[in-house]
Structure formats: C-alpha cells, structure tokens
Amino acid sequence: GHIWEELMRRVVAAALLTVFAGGTAHADVTEADLANDAENTESVLTNGMGRHLQRYSPLDKINKNNVKNLVPAWAFSLGGEKQKGQETQPIVDDGVMYITGSYSRLYAVDAKTGKEIWQYDARLPEGILPCCDVVNRGAAIFGDKIYFGTLDAKIVALDKKTGDVVWSKKIANFKDGYSYTAAPLIVDGLVITGNSGGEFGILGEVQARDAETGELVWTRPMIEGHMGTYKGKESSMTGKVNATWPGDLWKTGGGAPWLGGSYDKETDTIVFGAGNPAPWNSWLRGAGNPKGTEGDNLYAASRVAMDPKTGEIKWHFQTTPREGWDFDGVNEVVAYTDRDGNKRWATADRNGFFYVLNREDGKFVSATPFVKNISWASGIDENGRPKFIEDNRPGDPSKAADGKKGEVIFAVPSFLGGKNWQPMSFSKKTGNFYVPSNEWGMDIWNEPVTYKKGAAYLGSGFTIKPIFEDYIGSLKAIDPDTGDIKWEYKNGAPLWAGVMSTAGGLVFTGTPEGEFIAFDDETGEKLWSFQTGSGIVGQPITWEQDGEQYVTVISGWGGAVPLWGGEVAKKVEYLNQGGTLWTFRVPKELASAN
Ligand code: CA
Numbered sequence: 001g002h003i004w005e006e007l008m009r010r011v012v013a014a015a016l017l018t019v020f021a022g023g024t025a026h027a028d029v030t031e032a033d034l035a036n037d038a039e040n041t042e043s044v045l046t047n048g049m050g051r052h053l054q055r056y057s058p059l060d061k062i063n064k065n066n067v068k069n070l071v072p073a074w075a076f077s078l079g080g081e082k083q084k085g086q087e088t089q090p091i092v093d094d095g096v097m098y099i100t101g102s103y104s105r106l107y108a109v110d111a112k113t114g115k116e117i118w119q120y121d122a123r124l125p126e127g128i129l130p131c132c133d134v135v136n137r138g139a140a141i142f143g144d145k146i147y148f149g150t151l152d153a154k155i156v157a158l159d160k161k162t163g164d165v166v167w168s169k170k171i172a173n174f175k176d177g178y179s180y181t182a183a184p185l186i187v188d189g190l191v192i193t194g195n196s197g198g199e200f201g202i203l204g205e206v207q208a209r210d211a212e213t214g215e216l217v218w219t220r221p222m223i224e225g226h227m228g229t230y231k232g233k234e235s236s237m238t239g240k241v242n243a244t245w246p247g248d249l250w251k252t253g254g255g256a257p258w259l260g261g262s263y264d265k266e267t268d269t270i271v272f273g274a275g276n277p278a279p280w281n282s283w284l285r286g287a288g289n290p291k292g293t294e295g296d297n298l299y300a301a302s303r304v305a306m307d308p309k310t311g312e313i314k315w316h317f318q319t320t321p322r323e324g325w326d327f328d329g330v331n332e333v334v335a336y337t338d339r340d341g342n343k344r345w346a347t348a349d350r351n352g353f354f355y356v357l358n359r360e361d362g363k364f365v366s367a368t369p370f371v372k373n374i375s376w377a378s379g380i381d382e383n384g385r386p387k388f389i390e391d392n393r394p395g396d397p398s399k400a401a402d403g404k405k406g407e408v409i410f411a412v413p414s415f416l417g418g419k420n421w422q423p424m425s426f427s428k429k430t431g432n433f434y435v436p437s438n439e440w441g442m443d444i445w446n447e448p449v450t451y452k453k454g455a456a457y458l459g460s461g462f463t464i465k466p467i468f469e470d471y472i473g474s475l476k477a478i479d480p481d482t483g484d485i486k487w488e489y490k491n492g493a494p495l496w497a498g499v500m501s502t503a504g505g506l507v508f509t510g511t512p513e514g515e516f517i518a519f520d521d522e523t524g525e526k527l528w529s530f531q532t533g534s535g536i537v538g539q540p541i542t543w544e545q546d547g548e549q550y551v552t553v554i555s556g557w558g559g560a561v562p563l564w565g566g567e568v569a570k571k572v573e574y575l576n577q578g579g580t581l582w583t584f585r586v587p588k589e590l591a592s593a594n
Contacts (some may be wrong), residue, residue, distance in 0.1 A: 009085025012020050021027055028143045029093060031188055035265055041549075044092040044541045046181035047138050048423065051263035052335035055425035055500045057542045061549035062586055063504030067518045067528045069590040073550060077577035078105065082134075085558020087421075089138040089183060089498065089539035091146070092552075093160070094469075097423040099554060099581055100136035104150040108163060112545055115585060116165035121148040129253030129454065130179045131199045132560035137260070137421070138183035138539070140191065142211050145471055147191050149180030155193055157214060165212035171195055174587060176454050177202050182260035187270060188309040193258030198275035198328065201457035204255035204300070206272050208311060218311035222274040223253035225296050236312060244296040244321075246286040252451045253285075254278030255300035257332040259421050261306065262345075267360055270308045271345065273330035281446040281459030282324030283406075284397045298322040303347065305362050314379035315362035317350045317384065324393050325376055325444065326415035327351040334433070335359060336426045338481055346480050348424055348435045350417030353380055356480055370476060371418035371437050373467060375411050394446045394460065405445055405461075413443035414464040414568075416560060420496065423539060427501035430521050432486060433478045434507045440568060441467050464566035472568060475499070477507060479523060487524030493572050496559050498539030508551065510536025511574055512561070516553050516582065535579025548591075552583045 029045055037043070038050025041059050049055050056313030062070060078086065084102040091098040097111040097181045104122035128151045139148040152174040157166040171193060172178035177200025185192045190208040198204065204222035209215060219229045224239025238519045240325060245253060255274040263270045277300035282288050286295035302318040320327040327350040334346050343359035352374040356365040364384030376393070377386035395407025416438065424435040466472050473491030478484070493512035500508045506527070507519040510534035520530040535557025542551045556579040562569050 004038050006054055010019060019412045027050050027094065029141050034142070034186060040296070044090065044543050045141055047089055047185065047260055048262065048332070049541060051185070053332050053423065054336060054428070055423060055498065056428050057500065057502045059502055059542055059544060059549050060504035061544065061591060062502070062505065062506065064520060064527060066586050067506055069586045070518070070528055070551065070584045071587065073583045076109050076114040076116070076581040078107070078581070080579070083556055083577040083579045085537050086554045086556030087135040087136045087137045087537050087539070087559060088554050090552050090554070090581070091139050092541065092543045093140050093141055094134045095545060097148050097552070098139050098141065100139050100148050101579065102134045102136065102556070102558065104136060106139060106148050106158065106163070108160070109581070112404055113411065113583070116137050120158055120163045122156065124150065125174070128152050128174050128179060129177050129197070129200060131196065133563060135181050135559060137181055138452045140184040140186050142186045142189070144410060145211065149182065149184060149193060151179050151181070153178040153180045153195060155180070155184065155191065155209065169209060169214045169370045171207060172202070176200070182258060185261045185263060185270065185378050187263050190308065191272060192261060192308065193270055194260065196256050196258035198254045198256035198258065198278060199456055199458060201252035201254060201278040201456065202256060202525055203253065204257050204274050206257050206306065206311065208308070218312065220311035222255035222257055222299050223250050223303060225250045226330065230310055235310065237582070239298050244293050244298045245292055249285050252457065252540055253297065253300060257282065257330065259332065262333050262335060264335045264359060269305050269314055271303055271305045271333040273303050273328070274301065275328035275330050276300060276326045277323055279449050279457045279459040280326055281397070281449055282322065282393065283398065283446060284459060286351070287322035288393055288396055290322060297323060297574070301327055303329060303333050303362070317357055317362050317364065319353070319355065320351050320455050321368045321385065322594045324387070325411050328418065331419060331421070332423050334335065334424070334426050339431050344480070346426070348419045348437065350413070350419065351376070352413045352418035354435070354478055354483060355384070366483065370435055370478060370485070371439050373411055373412045373441070375441070376462065379404065385447055394444045397446045397448055401449070405447055408443050408445040412445055412467060413438070414440045414442040415444070416440070416460060416464060416564060420560065422496050422537070423498045423508065425499040425501040427521055429501070429503050429505065433480055434499045434501055435476045435477055435478055436497065436509060437474045437497050438494040439467055439474055440472050440494065441465055442566070450500055462566070464564070464568050466568060466571070473511065477521070483489055489519060489524050489526070493575070494561055494568060496537040496561060500540045502542060508540045510538065510540070510553055512537065512557055512572060514555065523588065530584070532582055533580060535575045548585055548588065550583055552581065556580065
C-alpha cells in the first residue's frame, strides 16, 4: 500500500509540475514554427499566413462541395462605444486566437469557443494623428510574447498567457505625425516594424528590435540622404544626398513603410514598401519638371529589400518615380514560384499595375494593368519605368494665374489606389493571384505648401469619384505569367478586405456591405455567403483544431474610404459600424455531404 501511494503521489506531482510549468500547452513559438507557418494547418502564426504573404491554406476539408454547409461556430464582440474599422488578421496559437481591434486593443480568445481569455487596451494620449482611421492590422507572435503596434507609434510586447506588458518602446514621436497600424514582422528573433505618417512629412523608417528585450538593433530610413544605424552606431546612408531629390526636400521626404513586410528565407531578404514622397505636390520635389534622375525621389514609392540582420539595402524597385498622385509603394510583395518554376515576387501597386520581379535580385520581369482606364501612364517600359502621360500630372500652382491652385486633372486610379492595403492571395493550387481591386478616379490639383512639424503636408486637393455606374470593387483572378484576368467579381462598394485561397478550391473575402463570401477559385462563381452585420475590412484566416477546419474573419466597417473617399464616401454613408469576430465551420455530420 505504502509504495503504491508513494508512486501515485509522484505521478500527480509530475503532472502538476507539467501544468504549472506550461507543459506542452502554450509552448514558445520558435523561428522554425514561423518558417513553417504556411504548411502547418493547426496554427496561424504570421501576418500573411506564412512570411511569403501568400494567404493560401493547404486545407481542403472545407471545399467546393461542402462550403454551402458552412455555419457560424461562434461570434465574439469587441465591445466598447468606439468601434470604427476592424482590419485585423487573427493569429492562432495553441488553441488561442489573438486579434487586434480599433483604438489599439488586443484580445486573446479561446479559438474553439470564442470565450475571452484576456483583453489589453493601450492607453492612448490626446492628440494622436492617424491619417486613415484608428485601425490595426494584426499582431505578431514569438517566444512567449505577442507583439503589436499602437496609434501613438509604440511597439508593445505582451505576455501571451496573461496580456501583461513585458516591454513597450517608442517607434517615433506621435506629435510629429507618426503612428503605427501594421502587423509587425518577426525574423530570427527580431521584431521588424515600419511607421505611418506619410501625409505629415515624416521620415519613413524600418526598425528592428530584439524580441526579448525590445532593444533597438538596426534602423533603415526609406529616403535618400538619411543615415541608418546598427547597434546604436551609424551604419550606412540610404542612397546618396540629392541624387534624386532637389534641395532640402529629402529631409521631410515621407516614404512611410506603413504596411508591414514580407520575408524570403531562401534569399534571406525582407521587403518593405515605402509610401508617397512628401509633399503630394510633386512640382516642389522636382518631379514635375525633372533634371536627369533628380525628381525620382528615391526610395519613396518603392519596394526596398533589406538584410534582416543588419538593415542594409540589397535592392530596390521604384514603382512610381516622379510620384504625384499619392501612389504609395507600400502594397505587399508576395514571394511565389511561377508555373515554370521561376522564383518571383509579385505586387499589385496603388498605381494600377501588377508587377512581377525576380526573387533573387528584384530585377523587373513584367508589369500589366489590373484596373481599367489608367490615365497617368500609358504602360510600363522594359526597365519597369512608367511611360508617363505628362498632361495627367496635376498642374503646377506656381504657373496658375493666382499662384495658388494649379490645373485640376481627372486621374485614374484615385489616390486610394487600384489596390490599397487590403492583401491579395496567391493560390498554389491554381497559380493565380486573387486581387481585391477598385475602379475609381479623382479630381486632383496642387497648391503651395510649406512644412510644419505635426501638420498635414500635402499641397494638394482632391475628390474621389466612381468611374462606373454600377460598381467600384472588383475582385480579380490574375494569371501572373501573362497578366490575363481570368475572372472578375464586381461589387458596389470599394473592396477593403483581405483575400484568402485554399486547397479546397475556395477564395474567401468580405465586402463593405457585410457579406463574407466564398468563390470558386477557377470560375469566380459565388458558392456561399454570410451577412456579418457590418462591413468587412478585415483579413480571413483558416486553421484546423481537433480534426475540424475553421474559417475566421472580423467584421466592422471603417478604414480610409469613409474618411477620404469624396463622392464614394457619400455613396457608402449608410453602412453601419461594428466589431464582431466571426468563426465558421462545417458541422461534422455535413462535412462529407455533397
Ligand atoms: Ca500616402
């Protein structure tokens, strides 16, 4: 009896030790886990469902045959009086879902039941200056911590079990116009962030911090003439002073890398996009009347490839040199392998062209228009440079009779872009990209402006207008080898939600009208939809738990369109705000039904 009791005591003690030490539950997330994220279907650990940002899942339990049986498993309300745009991509780790919400909130919920585990609300100061709604696009996870950025331009590390703050660091001073909304990128133990504030004449910069301590490891400014740093010392200059900028304009040159980055392990390269050069009035930057390369304004409106360990620039590709329409170069760059086995990057730019670049060195491969009626360029030449239509640049205000308002032009796309931040998906199954695009234009003109810290720095006025009667939003299946559009789904309101494709032959996205939709990846046929009660501007994910596949998306209308959309904003004024996280599944008894 005595020996048996002693044995039992030891077994119980060992079991308790496992529970209290964390055991296998809440295991630390490793670099290997992040590297394997696109293949591991039991978790979603990175923005983009893998750092190539393909947003493709190998899961096919939910497929073309049974998607009609998809029903809600649970819904979770973000609560609060303040709602606004919900743009998060959820993270799923060890049965816990982490989402960010408007006004810099982060929630941990049980992924199976939707029950809240903890909530963290950042205390935001008065006077924050987010340009385009109080959104957040998602968290990052590594080790025992979860990371996210706040609207007052901080990056915060929380204990993933408790939500307690482990460290909090300032990316930049929010009073000068900086903010932060993107999902951080984690590579080899570094938390890598950009910054927002391109409409305030800030300096765009990518920063890398030790994920454990928050200590700054390197910085890389996105505008030529500014010094990078490595471990507290100057490293190298970005570009060369006045190579592509006249006078002192580079000092407040913008180029905010406000939308996260991608990472390719094979080439050990991170790619961030840099936003518009500041101010919007391109005549002040030499772009309206360039001298040689002066007026290109590097590295604004460019994709910039860096060494993740040092922040040294490996290559760059400028989508819109001489930028004058707010065509930020920030849109996500997706790493993929084409049908012939070539390793590529692809990006669908604000400027309306879909670019393919070589993975190794960023060399230009091809560019094709993905929206209609592009007015500012007639195409892209063999070097990847736009063939400008000079008459479609807003007129020089200094040439106007009153010296105040330059000639008004109508430009397509609008400054909110042929595609904005809302991420596309690459399907490994079909080899096509699924691009959430918008067909719209704008009246735009230039005005004089001088830089004032913390004030809008545009020198431009504008009104966005629809170009077609019946739709603005356009989800397109694009063949990256040819640029051919295989199918298109037209939507009344502008599309502002992420897209996901799956091995089940499905393409998921949501609309501002509130519908969460599954399309046939080959035909574009709408196979299923669900009304979520508010507009969808979030990013869908899928994963499996206990043998069942789940699909999640957040609903909550907002973002840049209601604030900046001009005539389009008026058209969508009727849409209701919200803040609900929806999770769906096909009940087991219906999963095999046809
Ligand atoms: Ca911008």
